[in-house]
Amino acid sequence: MHGRGRWSSWPIMRRSPEPRFASIPLKRPVVAHGLAKDQVIVPGGETPGSEMLVPLYHAGQLVGLWSVRHSDPAMYRQSDGDLLELLAPQLALMVAIDGSLRPVTGASDQTMQYVQTLTATTEEIHASSEEVAAAAQRASHGAGQAATLVATASREAGQLRDSAAELAAAGDRTREAGAQMEKTADRVRTGTQDAVRQLTDLGATTEESAAEVGRLREVATQVEKFSETLGFVANQTNLLALNATIEAARAGIHGRGFAVVADEVHKLAEASGREARNVGKAVQDTRRALDRAAQLIERIRGDLGQVVQNSAAWLQDLDRIAEAAAETARAGKQVAEFGRQSTDLAAKITESLGQARAGAQTSSQEAEAVAAAAAEQLRAIQDLAHGATELSALAEQLSQALRFIRGGNGHP
Numbered sequence: 250m251h252g253r254g255r256w257s258s259w260p261i262m263r264r265s266p267e268p269r270f271a272s273i274p275l276k277r278p279v280v281a282h283g284l285a286k287d288q289v290i291v292p293g294g295e296t297p298g299s300e301m302l303v304p305l306y307h308a309g310q311l312v313g314l315w316s317v318r319h320s321d322p323a324m325y326r327q328s329d330g331d332l333l334e335l336l337a338p339q340l341a342l343m344v345a346i347d348g349s350l351r352p353v354t355g356a357s358d359q360t361m362q363y364v365q366t367l368t369a370t371t372e373e374i375h376a377s378s379e380e381v382a383a384a385a386q387r388a389s390h391g392a393g394q395a396a397t398l399v400a401t402a403s404r405e406a407g408q409l410r411d412s413a414a415e416l417a418a419a420g421d422r423t424r425e426a427g428a429q430m431e432k433t434a435d436r437v438r439t440g441t442q443d444a445v446r447q448l449t450d451l452g453a454t455t456e457e458s459a460a461e462v463g464r465l466r467e468v469a470t471q472v473e474k475f476s477e478t479l480g481f482v483a484n485q486t487n488l489l490a491l492n493a494t495i496e497a498a499r500a501g502i503h504g505r506g507f508a509v510v511a512d513e514v515h516k517l518a519e520a521s522g523r524e525a526r527n528v529g530k531a532v533q534d535t536r537r538a539l540d541r542a543a544q545l546i547e548r549i550r551g552d553l554g555q556v557v558q559n560s561a562a563w564l565q566d567l568d569r570i571a572e573a574a575a576e577t578a579r580a581g582k583q584v585a586e587f588g589r590q591s592t593d594l595a596a597k598i599t600e601s602l603g604q605a606r607a608g609a610q611t612s613s614q615e616a617e618a619v620a621a622a623a624a625e626q627l628r629a630i631q632d633l634a635h636g637a638t639e640l641s642a643l644a645e646q647l648s649q650a651l652r653f654i655r656g657g658n659g660h661p
Contacts, residue, residue, distance in 0.1 A: 278303040278330030278337075298322040301330045305341035312344040324629055335366070407599055417589045420582065427577030434571040445560040452553040459546045462539050469536045476528040483522035490515035 281300045299322050303315040317333060319325065490511045497508030 276304055276306065278327075278334050280325045280327050280330050299324045301325050301333060303330065303333050303337045303340075305337055305344055307338075307341040307345040312341050315340055319629070321625070321629070414592050417586075417592060420586070423577060423580070427575065427580070430577065431571050431575050441560055445557055448553055448557050448560065452550060452557065455546055455550045455553060459543060459550065462543045462546060466536060466539045466543065469532050469539060473529055473532040473536065476525045476532055480522055480525035480529065483518045483525055487515055487518035487522065490518055 279302050281302065298320040299318070301315075301317040303317075304311060305313040305315055315333065315337060317325070493511035494508055494515065497511055
């Protein structure tokens with residue numbers, strides 16, 4: 250008789266003084282849980298679990314106990330006993346009617362009202378239990394989805410941790426590259442500074458060379474003038490030798506020796522003239538070469554000045570490059586530090602998500618258990634409603650029997 254009530258008379262309370270029989274001195278229902286077979290009188294083959302004992306008092310005297318049992322040890326609550334207590338006076342009256350017939354028509358009607366109230370309450374509890382069961386089912390489904398989402402988030406957190414580790418490695422590489430670039434820029438800057446100094450010295454040397462070429466041009470001019478003077482002297486000497494030769498010819502035999510000397514002087518004068526002309530030509534070639542050298546030196550000096558200026562600009566650019574490299578190294582260090590922090594944070598997030606996933610799985614299991622318990626409770630309430638319906642039928646039969654006993658007009 251799972252979930253159905255039965256009443257028993259006085260002998261049921263003469264068993265061992267168990268805690269569940271505390272309903273007798275307390276004069277109110279007692280709900281007992283986890284009973285064994287030796288603790289309650291049950292019909293053959295029925296498994297005891299939980300029991301509600303409702304004392305039946307009539308006229309201030311105990312006339313019996315109403316026992317409602319169920320195989321589920323956690324089936325009944327004290328509020329269920331309080332509900333059944335509403336029926337206790339009618340059942341006590343039914344027990345007392347064995348001894349004497351008293352006017353119970355009003356009590357029977359009241360019993361019907363109590364049964365109707367119990368039925369309505371049971372229907373409300375049934376509706377609430379259906380809502381609880383549906384909510385528990387939705388909670389179970391939501392907990393399962395939450396577990397899935399947490400698992401997905403955990404995988405994404407793992408990917409985030411890997412990406413953060415790669416970011417930290419890239420930051421370290423950037424920092425190392427920036428430091429290497431800074432060192433290279435320092436070396437290039439130092440080499441450029443040395444080159445600028447050397448070019449500056451070379452410019453000074455070029456200026457000195459230009460000055461020396463200028464002086465050589467002056468010397469060449471003087472040599473050219475001197476060669477012109479030599480040519481003029483050679484021409485005059487040649488004229489004098491020619492005159493001497495003429496005069497020697499006029500002197501005849503006496504002038505032969507003088508003619509020989511004049512001829513030698515003439516030859517020397519011509520040779521001197523040729524050499525003077527050669528010297529002049531060589532000096533002119535030298536002057537043209539010196540002019541070209543002066544132009545080249547001037548161009549070299551201008552180019553060196555431009556190179557020195559460009560080198561100074563290069564030094565400024567190298568300073569900016571070195572500064573940018575240092576900034577890159579610092580940024581790489583910050584990126585690496587951020588990557589390491591992100592890796593640690595991602596690891597913590599992964600750990601937290603792992604715990605959350607375990608909690609979500611536990612919640613899903615608990616929600617499934619709640620849904621199963623709600624379904625079991627719904628079935629128990631349905632059994633209780635069925636019992637209330639049967640009780641209503643019994644009360645109707647009792648009322649008819651009392652009316653039959655009392656007579657059609659309600660009087661004996």
